Amino acid sequence: MVSQAWYSVLVGLVAVERLAELVVAKRNMAWSLARGGRETGFGHYPFMVVLHTGLLAGCLLEVWLADRDFTSALGWPMLVLVVASQALRWWCIRTLGHQWNTRIVVVPGLPRVTGGPYRLFQHPNYVAVVVEGFALPLVHDAWVTAIVFTVLNAGLLTVRIRAEDDALRSVHA
Template sequence: MSQAWYSVLVGLVALERLAELVVAKRNLAWSLARGGRETGFGHYPFMVVLHTGLLAGCLAEVWLADRDFVPVVGWPMLALVVLSQALRWWCIRVLGRQWNTRIVVVPGLPRVTGGPYRLIPHPNYVAVVVEGFALPLVHDAWLTALVFTVLNAGLLTVRVRAENDALRTAHA
């Protein structure tokens, strides 16, 4: 029965991701209409595959490997999943139309330094990292957590460098 509830949780996260894509598409159109320029698009398809793989891996590992819910780990990890979602939507709200799943900088707009961005430069990626290990570990899908975390570390190395370059160029 806990596998079914976990599947509902993963489904809810998938719906949240779809909502992000709707916001990102709307924001991309807004940014491009104002002269926004996309950079770092080479890694984007890998990012889509990796994040889709996270959700699929969570379900596959829990169902195929018959992973159990371990309350001492599962409940704290669920709390981290919820907190990561809250942080992600705080980032989306603070960045407003400048938020996107792609790297797009609109010339002339000031760099956002409020909200979580006053504390750390890339808080959305903190949410991604936390969700990437916490969501699988809610139901002991440790292999998915490990594989996603390692691959995501490589991706974020490329992504943060590309984003920092784009921001530095735009605000130079």
């Protein structure tokens, strides 16, 4: 019971982090639009919001309703991965600056960012999303949530990355 309460605090902290992302994204959207930015690929965005909200809800529901135990051998390494994914996400946000968003928005004339984690991976933020998507549930043995999110997110990222690459090609051709 105590471990479930602490896990709920962890999921709550991730939810607060997500809300902070939305504040940054809204500010960056205004900045981008003021400079002629265009949003593309918005059709999948509502599904993304539902999926990511479902991840957080699924973590809590599965742990509390299925009375999942905390397994140290799995939980602690997964917690390290959750923290690492958050660090990578905020490295991406910091590197992209005003160009980072939860939506796909490109501003014509701006150079493509190739520094920070973008020199290592083409889409490092999605590496963070994938890692967090399986690690956060597995911190407390919510394996059903981990599997369902990972499978649905793989489909979403296929669409999302294609849309993002198309948008970037359109301004960096």
